[in-house]
Amino acid sequence: MPASEAMIELWKRLFIFIMVIVVIVAFLSSIWLYMGYSKKALELRNARISTQEALAAWSDNGNVSGIINLQKINSSDLSPCTNVSIFYTNGTLAKKVSSSCP
DSSP, rough: HHHHHHHHHHHHHHHHHHHHHHHHHHHHHHHHHHHHHHHHEEEEEEEEHHHHHHHHHHHHSOOOOSSSOOOOOOOOSOOOOOOOEEEEEHHHHHEEEEEOOO
């Protein structure tokens, strides 16, 4: 076997080895991204459910009618003697804001 054929064979094996490494890294990174997306999707789903429950409790209490801008709610927006907890989202997670009688 001449030296040039040996070099060609060596480069082929090196190329195949590098391609196998690239495929493994791509596969593992896709799994990692999917798991991160699943966690974020779960957090957003929980925030949406909490917001829906809070809106139902808020409207059942008779304090307000119509749509509430959930981005701008804080405890000062509640009447002093409401026993209502409202949840608002910042786009990622739900936060609880509550007010009760002093």
